[in-house]
Amino acid sequence: MNWLIVKNDFKRNKIINTALLLFMMFSACLAVLSAIMAVQTITSISDLYETAQPPHFLQMHKGEINQEQIDDFMSDYSGITYFQTIKMINIYGEDITVDNDEKTFNLSDTRLDIGLVKQNEEKDLLLNSKHEKVELQEGEIGVPVILKGMYHMEIGDEIILNSNDISMEFVITEFVLDAQMNSTMASSTRFLLSDVDYGKIEDRVGENEYLIEAYFTDTSEASNFQTAYENANLPQNGQAVTYAMIFILSALTDIVTVFVMLLVSLLLIIVSFICVRFTIIASLEEEIREIGTMKAIGIPFLDIRNIYLNKYRLLAIAGVISGYILAFLMSGIFTNHINTTFGNMKISNLAAILSLGVGLIVYFLIIVYCKSVLKKLKRVTVVDALTMGNGFDKDTKGIRNGLYKSKSLSVNWLLGVREVFYKFKNWIIIYVVLIIAVLMILIPVNLLNTFESPEFITYMGSSADDILIEVENGERLEEGYKNVRNILKNDDSIKHFYEYRRIRVQTFDAENETMNLHIDCGVNSGNELKYLSGAAPKKENEIAISYFNAGKIGKNPGDKIVLIFGGNKKEFVVSGVYQDVTSGGFTAKSIYDFHSLDSEKYSFSVNLKDEVKIEEKAKEWSEILGSGINVDPMEDFINQTLGGVSRQLRIIVISTAIVAVSIAVIITVMFLKLRLAKDLSEIAILKAIGFSERDIKQQYMIKIGIVSIMGILSGIILNNLIGEKIVNATLSIAGIGIREVQLISNFLVEFVLCPIVLIGLILIATAILMKTIKKYNIVSIINE
Structure with a gap:
């Protein structure tokens, strides 16, 4: 039965x-x-x-090294299971030309540092798509897989290296997986050469950079090791990276x-x-x-x-x-x-x-x-x-019918509006579904807008300016700094610029253990960032710390913190806690100049006068300053850094929007079919007293239209009320250095495109479905 x-x-x-x-x-x-x-x-x-065995701790270094000193330190540090130093030959994007069937181009527009390496023996291996160690023959090259999508390269394309009067041609035979540099948020990427080809160019092209790598029994030891390594005055003219940072950047x-x-x-x-x-x-x-x-x-x-x-x-x-x-x-x-x-x-x-x-x-x-x-x-x-x-609806109250007093509305509008307002629960399904459809569209769209916005740089430890200039670590650090400063001081197209230098001091963590703190100092340091609490430092005895550092040190705005540098101790007050995804999320900002300390890095944020073209000025400065200095329009910097995230998210956003609109239309059709079946007697009565099919159709169009507008407006309001909270709750769980973001909405999508598309399609579906009332026979319905 x-x-x-x-x-x-x-x-x-x-x-x-x-x-x-x-x-x-x-x-x-x-x-x-x-x-x-x-x-x-x-x-x-x-x-x-x-399989690839990326390092648990990596220190990049440009310049000469004392390998014996490094080996002695590694051997004496308890907990290390393996260590190695890899030489990487750094070249520039313009040194690499790609030749395929469609076009010939170089990689001059990439902001990633390009390094040429040979395959390692045991650890930090470059693999193919099947997780097999890549072995190349002479004349072959392995290209990082993250560049494949960016430049549409394919197996068989030719790579031409032109550097320092040396020209070599290679054929792409593999797109290699690089476990530690497989994200556009990494600062570098590696091309793999055969041992023979690497030997031909070693010490003849580019600039040598060393990757000093350490492995531990427990990967969490990397943070403590970093502090000990830096305090031992070992080579550190470059970015230091831990295993946790590599994993988060890979998975973002x-x-x-x-x-x-x-x-x-x-x-x-x-x-x-x-x-x-x-x-x-x-x-x-x-x-x-x-x-x-x-x-x-x-x-x-x-x-x-x-x-x-x-x-x-x-x-x-x-x-x-x-x-x-x-x-x-x-x-x-x-x-x-x-x-x-x-x-x-x-x-x-x-x-x-x-x-x-x-x-x-x-x-x-x-x-x-x-x-x-x-x-x-x-x-x-x-x-x-x-x-x-x-048995379910026992409401015996009479219908409130005050709307009949209105003289400005037609009969069809009066009946439609009365039905919606006095019997709203009959239409609440359409209302709720449209709220959900709007949320499904707007939250992902706003998240994508935020990732693609120039303002997102404020979540990466920098202010939102026109151009970002970074002077790379190395032996020519101070020389590069002076060159940049001279150019900026003498260029009339600049509205204003700010300079920052990164230094290293020591402090104590929450467990009273000594730890290193990397601080970006400058007169504008910390301004324009997104603060979870507190504000940017305004006095010389104030310091702002990143979200991750606040957790590690155990400090909040208003707390005092002791910094150790130059053999002295100085007390600072924590002015605020900001968000940062760079340098593993462990950074700090201060306007105190720390003049007694050497700089690890210099950076400049530049704002140009309104009539100046940002891309052209950035290109001009880049050509003048030459190698070792990155000059990036802020928009290009963000596009390349977060390009992989944005491309993937855009696909999901489009798919979600299509699903949301389809849901709204399907449920409207389904609801109306049931509604019409339930309202048969009412429709028959309306026909009997002289209402035409067009009148009845118009009444239902008005009902659906009013409910749809109410649902869409409620969805937009709800998105503005809870959209950020939903996203921020997830970011807190993700642990990527950002706990709160201010979602950037697209006015055109939120208030024009989304409402028009939803209402338009719903009304079209309603109009098509209402044609079925022609089949209703008044006599048979009334008899029934």
Whole structure:
């Protein structure tokens, strides 16, 4: 009997049940995809790291080194299991020309430092897509996979090296996976040469940079080791990187993608619940007399509930299973970035098991929700069901009809507006679904806008200016600084510029252990950054510290901190805690000049006069200053640094927007079909008293239009109220140095494009569906 009831219901309500099945399927699909991506990101990186063996601590150094001194320090430090020093030949983008069938170009526009290396023996290996150690023959070259997408290079393309009067040609035979430099947020990238070719150019082209690497039993030891290494006055003219920083930079793009997909999945599950509730209530109202009859003959509540619950069990099972299968079929699309960056990995067993668990959770959530809705059956009495035909809506209050006094509205508008305002609960489904659709569109769009905005540089420890100039560490650091300063002081096109230098002092962490603190000092240091608490330093005895440093040191704004430098101690007050993703998130800002300390790095932020073209000026300065100094328009700097994140996020944003709009239209159609079926008698009466089909169509268009506008406006308001909170909650969990962001909205998308597209498509769908009222026969409906 149960099977016959379910079967007949499916036949009678094909469209509604199909729509419900689709929502369950897509919500399960996205939830499963999120789980697959999260697991694959972690397992793929872990598998790559297991084979490639990136260093737990890396110190980059330009200039001469004393290898014996390094070896002595490494050997004496307890906990080190392995160490090595790698020589990397640094060249410039303009030294590399790519020649393929379509065009010839160089890499002059890349902000990444390019290094030429040969393969290592045991650790820090460069691998192919199958996680195999790459071995090259003479004349072959391995190109970093992160440059493949940026420059559309392919296997077989020619690479021509022209540097220091030496010209060599290579053929791309591999795109190599570099475990420690596989993100555009890294400062460098490595090209792999054969041992023979490397020997031909060693000490003849470019500038040597050394990668001093250490490995430990426990990777968390890297932070303590860094402090000891720096205090030993060992080579450190370059960036220091720890294992944790390498991992976070590698996973950032996919962390953001998983977050957006999880958000969309949760919103879709909510939509599924709304649809389930609506269809259950509609079915119960339609069959209220049958329910009354079953109660009258003594069938228990649980048995009656199970008659209806069986249908949703079948739909949920079918939806979750099909969503699970669809997720695995689509996983290749969504894990493409993971496969490209970390190697072609099959879906791991852990991903399959965890995603199955996620699918089961979605199923049980749907069933639990169905049971809670079906509790309404308990409140139905036999008398109400059989005599009144009214078991759920017992509101006996008269209809408030004050709107009839309006003389400015036509009859159709009066009827439509009255229905919405006096019986709003009948239309609340459309209202809620449109709120969710707007959130599904605007939160990801605003997140993408934020990543692509020049203002995002304030989350990377710099102010939002026109041009960023960085003087690289090295033997010519001071000379480079003077050259930049002379050019900036004598250029009339500059509105103003600020200079900063990075120095190193010592302080004490929360456990009273000595630690190093890297400070960017300058008269404008710390201004324009995003502060979680406090503000930028204004006095010479004030210092602002990054979010990660605040946690490590255990200090908040207003607390005192002791800095040790030049053999002396000086007390500072923490003025504020800001956010930073650079240098592993461990930085500080001060306006005190620390004149007695040597500089580790110089940087300049430049603002030009309005009429000056930023790109042309940056190119001019870059040509004058030459090697060792990076001159980047701020917008280009952000595009290259966060380009991988933005490209991946843009795909998800477009997909999400299409899904959101489709949901809004499908649910509107589904709702209207049920609404029209329920309103048959009302439509017949309206026709009988002289309303035309056009009038009735207009009334429903007005109802849908008003509810849609209310839902969209509420969605926009809700997005502005909770959008940032949702994103910030996720960022806090991610642990990338940013806890709070101010989402940057796109006015055109938020207030023009999104509302017009949603309302336009919904009204078109409504107009098409309303054509079915031509088939309604007044006499047969009234007789019924």
